[in-house]
Amino acid sequence: MNIGEVARRAKVSRSTVSYALSGKRPVSESTRRRIQRVIEEMGYRPNASARALARGETRTLGLVFPPAGNHYTDMQLDFIGGVTEAAAGRDYDVLLSVADAGEERSFQRLIGERRVDGAILMEIRLHDARVERMRESAFPFVTIGRISDPDGTAWVDLDYRTLVRRCVQHLSDLGHRRLAFVNRSEALLRSGYESAHRGQDGFDLAVRELGLSGAAYPCEDDAMGGERCAARILADHPETTGIVTVNEASLGGLYRGITAAGRTIPRNMSVTGIAGARWADAVTPALTAADVPAREMGRIAIDLLLERIAGAPARDRLLVPPVVLRASTGTAPRLAP
Amino acid sequence: MNIGEVARRAKVSRSTVSYALSGKRPVSESTRRRIQRVIEEMGYRPNASARALARGETRTLGLVFPPAGNHYTDMQLDFIGGVTEAAAGRDYDVLLSVADAGEERSFQRLIGERRVDGAILMEIRLHDARVERMRESAFPFVTIGRISDPDGTAWVDLDYRTLVRRCVQHLSDLGHRRLAFVNRSEALLRSGYESAHRGQDGFDLAVRELGLSGAAYPCEDDAMGGERCAARILADHPETTGIVTVNEASLGGLYRGITAAGRTIPRNMSVTGIAGARWADAVTPALTAADVPAREMGRIAIDLLLERIAGAPARDRLLVPPVVLRASTGTAPRLAP
DNA sequence: TTGAAAGCGCTACCAC
DNA sequence: GTGGTAGCGCTTTCAA
Numbered sequence: 124m125n126i127g128e129v130a131r132r133a134k135v136s137r138s139t140v141s142y143a144l145s146g147k148r149p150v151s152e153s154t155r156r157r158i159q160r161v162i163e164e165m166g167y168r169p170n171a172s173a174r175a176l177a178r179g180e181t182r183t184l185g186l187v188f189p190p191a192g193n194h195y196t197d198m199q200l201d202f203i204g205g206v207t208e209a210a211a212g213r214d215y216d217v218l219l220s221v222a223d224a225g226e227e228r229s230f231q232r233l234i235g236e237r238r239v240d241g242a243i244l245m246e247i248r249l250h251d252a253r254v255e256r257m258r259e260s261a262f263p264f265v266t267i268g269r270i271s272d273p274d275g276t277a278w279v280d281l282d283y284r285t286l287v288r289r290c291v292q293h294l295s296d297l298g299h300r301r302l303a304f305v306n307r308s309e310a311l312l313r314s315g316y317e318s319a320h321r322g323q324d325g326f327d328l329a330v331r332e333l334g335l336s337g338a339a340y341p342c343e344d345d346a347m348g349g350e351r352c353a354a355r356i357l358a359d360h361p362e363t364t365g366i367v368t369v370n371e372a373s374l375g376g377l378y379r380g381i382t383a384a385g386r387t388i389p390r391n392m393s394v395t396g397i398a399g400a401r402w403a404d405a406v407t408p409a410l411t412a413a414d415v416p417a418r419e420m421g422r423i424a425i426d427l428l429l430e431r432i433a434g435a436p437a438r439d440r441l442l443v444p445p446v447v448l449r450a451s452t453g454t455a456p457r458l459a460p
Numbered sequence: 461m462n463i464g465e466v467a468r469r470a471k472v473s474r475s476t477v478s479y480a481l482s483g484k485r486p487v488s489e490s491t492r493r494r495i496q497r498v499i500e501e502m503g504y505r506p507n508a509s510a511r512a513l514a515r516g517e518t519r520t521l522g523l524v525f526p527p528a529g530n531h532y533t534d535m536q537l538d539f540i541g542g543v544t545e546a547a548a549g550r551d552y553d554v555l556l557s558v559a560d561a562g563e564e565r566s567f568q569r570l571i572g573e574r575r576v577d578g579a580i581l582m583e584i585r586l587h588d589a590r591v592e593r594m595r596e597s598a599f600p601f602v603t604i605g606r607i608s609d610p611d612g613t614a615w616v617d618l619d620y621r622t623l624v625r626r627c628v629q630h631l632s633d634l635g636h637r638r639l640a641f642v643n644r645s646e647a648l649l650r651s652g653y654e655s656a657h658r659g660q661d662g663f664d665l666a667v668r669e670l671g672l673s674g675a676a677y678p679c680e681d682d683a684m685g686g687e688r689c690a691a692r693i694l695a696d697h698p699e700t701t702g703i704v705t706v707n708e709a710s711l712g713g714l715y716r717g718i719t720a721a722g723r724t725i726p727r728n729m730s731v732t733g734i735a736g737a738r739w740a741d742a743v744t745p746a747l748t749a750a751d752v753p754a755r756e757m758g759r760i761a762i763d764l765l766l767e768r769i770a771g772a773p774a775r776d777r778l779l780v781p782p783v784v785l786r787a788s789t790g791t792a793p794r795l796a797p
Numbered sequence: 798t799t800g801a802a803a804g805c806g807c808t809a810c811c812a813c
Numbered sequence: 814g815t816g817g818t819a820g821c822g823c824t825t826t827c828a829a
Contacts, residue, residue: 125806136816141808148809151814168572172518173806175509176821183555183575190545200537207556208527211566216575217556218520219544229548235505238553346741375712375742382744404683405712405742407719462822473800478824485825488798510822513805 124167133161144169183216184428185233185242187253190221196344196372197399198417199245202267205421206243213429215240222253234262241432243267243424247278248315263431265424268317269439277430277437279423281444283318283369283397286413287325289446290367290395293411295333298455299365299393302330302337303356305377307370308348309341322369322397342370342377349373353380364455368396371403371415378406389453395446408450416444461504470498481506520553521765522570522579524590527558533681533709534736535754536582539604542758543580550766552577559590571599578769580604580761584615585652600768602761605654606776614767614774616760618781620655620706620734623750624662626783627704627732630748632670635792636702636730639667639674640693642714644707645685646678659706659734679707679714686710690717701792705733708740708752715743726790732783745787753781 130137135154142148143158150158161167175181186206188199207217218239222229230253233239240263244253247268254276257264269278287304294302304326306312307319323339330337338360342352352373356363357380368377378388386392388408395411403410423440431437467474472491479485480495487495498504512518523543525536544554555576559566567590570576577600581590584605591613594601606615624641631639641663643649644656660676667674675697679689689710693700694717705714715725723729725745732748740747760777768774 126808127806137807138809138817139815142815145808149814154814166572168568170513170806171569171573171575172509172512173821174573174808176507176513176823177806177808179821181509186556190541197534197537200534200540203537203540203556204527204558207558211558216569219523219540219554219556221541221544221548231505232508232553235503236508236511238508345738346746372738375744379744401682401709402742405739407712407716409683463824464822474823475801475825476799479799482824486798491798507822510805511824513807514822514824516805 124165126167126169129158129161129165129167132165133158180240181238182214183218183239184210184425185218185220185239186245187220187222187229187233187242188245197401198371198415201399201415201417202245202421205418206425207421208418209422209425213425215425215429226253230256234260241265241428243428247317249317249320250315263428265428265431267420267424270317273439275437277427277439279420279427279440279442281318281397281413281415281420282441283322284325284328285443286397286446287322287367287369288329289413290397291326291329291333291335291337293395293446293452294365294367294393295335297365297393297452300335300455301360301362302326302335302365302367303360303363304337304339305342305349305352305356305366305368305370305373305396306339307341308343311344312341318369326367342368342373344370344372346373346376346379349376349378350380350383351376353377353384357381357384357386364391365393365452366395368394368398370396371398374398374402374406374410389451391456393452393455395452400447403447403449406451411446411449411452413444413446416442461502463504463506466495466498466502466504469502470495517577518575519551520555520576521547521762522555522557522576523582524557524559524566524570524579525582534738535708535752538736538752538754539582539758542755543762544758545755546759546762550762552762552766563590567593571597578602578765580765584654586654586657587652600765602765602768604757604761607654610776612774614764614776616757616764616777616779618655618734618750618752618757619778620659621662621665622780623734623783624659624704624706625666626750627734628663628666628670628672628674630732630783630789631702631704631730632672634702634730634789637672637792638697638699639663639672639702639704640697640700641674641676642679642686642689642693642703642705642707642710642733643676644678645680648681649678655706663704679705679710681707681709683710683713683716686713686715687717687720688713690714690721694718694721694723701728702730702789703732705731705735707733708735711735711739711743711747725788728793730789730792732789737784740784740786743788748783748786748789750781750783753779 143150220229242264244266249271266278342348397413400414403412480487557566579601581603586608603615734750737751740749
C-alpha cells in the first residue's frame, strides 16, 4: 500500500502518481481518474514520514508548555484547543511537549531531531533560556507572552499592565482608596514569570498615579492559596476595600477567605481582575474582569508562526480585551470597616 | 549535519555511527569516543523523519479529543498533561488531534498517513464510530471511557455507576429522601456520551434500591446552565434536599442558583458528586466529591497503549476513586422547606 | 570490530 | 503528458 503499488495498478510511473496527488504538474484527465480510482479502492494515503523526509518539512508544529506542579489553568487548555484547531485548519498537526524553562532535552527532541517546523512557547519568563536558544538557532517560533526585550521575536501577549491599570482605575472610580493586588505564586514570580511581573508593574504604577495606597501579594495557584491570601490582606490592612487579582485558579478561595472574614462582596469588598470567563462566571458574585481570550490567542499564535516559517519577519500582537462588568464591584463603603 | 557528515569527520562508516548511537552492535571504545566527540562538537541529532521511515515507527502517539463547543473541562487538561508527561517518560511524543465523533479526516491524517504508532481517544460515546474504525483497522488504541460493548478493546474509565451510587448512599445516610441528579448537557446525552449515561443509570438504580425519590436533569456545561438547573430543580420539587452532580463546569452556577433560591449549603441543601479536585475546592462550601484522578488516568492510558503497540492483548482499568468529604453535605433538615 | 550498500516511501529534477 | 531515477537521512543485512 505505497505509491509504487498504486503506480503499478494504475499502470503509470510513481512520479505520475505523485504529481496527480500534488497537482504540481499537469496530468491528463484520463490517467488522473485511473489513479484516483486505484487510490480509493486501496484506501491509499501517502506516508507522512516519507513525505516529511523528501520534502524537508514535517507539517507539524510544536507546542511547548511547562509541566504541572504549578498546575494548569483553564486558560491554558483553551489555548491549546485554539492552537490545535487553528493548526488543523491550516493542515498542520500539533506536537505537545512538556518542558521546563531550561530544559534541553525536549528542545532537542523537537528542534534538534526536526520533528516540527516551528514552535509555540507558553509560560514565558522575562529572561527565558528557551527563547534565547531558539533565537540563536534561528528556528521559527512564537511566544505566548513576551520576554523582557522582545524585539525581533514573534509574540502574542495580553497587555497586563494596561489591564491591571484599568482594574485599578475602575476601583478608584468607585471611590476605593486602599487596594490589594493578588498576583501569581511566589515561585512563579521568582522565576521571572512575565505576566506576573508586568501585572504588578501596572498595579504599582496605577496606584501611584491615582494617589491610592495598595500592596501586592503573591498567591499560590489554588483555592487554599486564595484563602490564605485573603486572610493576609485583611490582617495587614483591614481598611482594604478593593482587590485586583490575576490569579484565576485561587479565585474561589479568595472569595471564601473574604467571606470568612465577615466581608460581603461587593458591599464592603470589591474584587476585579483578569481571568478566564469560565472562572469569572463560576464564583458568586460573578467577577468583573478582563476575560482572557485564550482561544483567539491560540489562533493568532498559529498565524504568526506560519508567517515566520514562510520566512516573513517577526510580528507581534498585544491584546487588550475589555473589562467585563459583572457583579463583584461596587462603590466603596463610607466607613472603613 | 547528518549522519554521513559525522561519519566522515570521525573517519568511520555511517553504519558505525548508527550502531554507536543505538548500541545494537558492539563498537570499540576508541571509535565510540571519537564518534561521541564529533557528535558533541557538531551538536548532531538524528533526524526523526528519516529514522521513522527506516524503522517503521514514529515514536509518536495520537491524542484525539473533541473540538470545543462542548467546552473543555479542567479534567481534560489534567488528562492531557498526564498523558504527555507519561509519554515523555517513555520517550514518546504526543500528537494532538481535534476530531469529532464521526470525523474521517483526522483519522486519516493520524492513522492513514501513519503519523502515530497508536492513539488515545477521549470523550467516548457508547456507540462510537471512531472506535469501530480503529477496531476494524487493527490499529492500537486506548479509550478514555468505554463503549457500550467494550470487550476486546483497551480502556481506562471511571466507574460512574458506582461513584454516583456512593454519592446517593451518602445522602441517604444523612437522611435525605428527595434527590436530584445534575447530568451533563442534553446534547452530550443525546450523542450517547458514555459517562453521562452510566452516571444516570447509577443514580436511577441507587434511588430505587434505597427507596428514595429523585429526578435527573441535563445541564449545560457552564455557570449559567448550573443556575438554570438549580432553579428548575427547586421549582419542580421544592422538597429536594440533596443534589448529586457530575457536571463540574456548572458547579459555580449551581451553587449560585441554590443560594439565590434562599437555600443554604449544607444547612438545607446538600450537594455532592464527581468533579476535579480544583473545582470541588473552588466553590464555597467546598464540594464533597469523588475527585477525578485525571493525571493518573493519563498515565494508565499510556501504559495500556504501549502494551497494545508491543502486541499484548487489550487490557482495561476501571477506577473508583474515594468520595472525599468536604463541606457541602450535612444531615437532612427535619422539615421540608 | 568495521564497511558497503540495499532499502524505508516519497518528491522533484531531468529526459523524452 | 509521462517515465526514469537520484536523492531525503537513517537502519540493518551481508560481507569482510
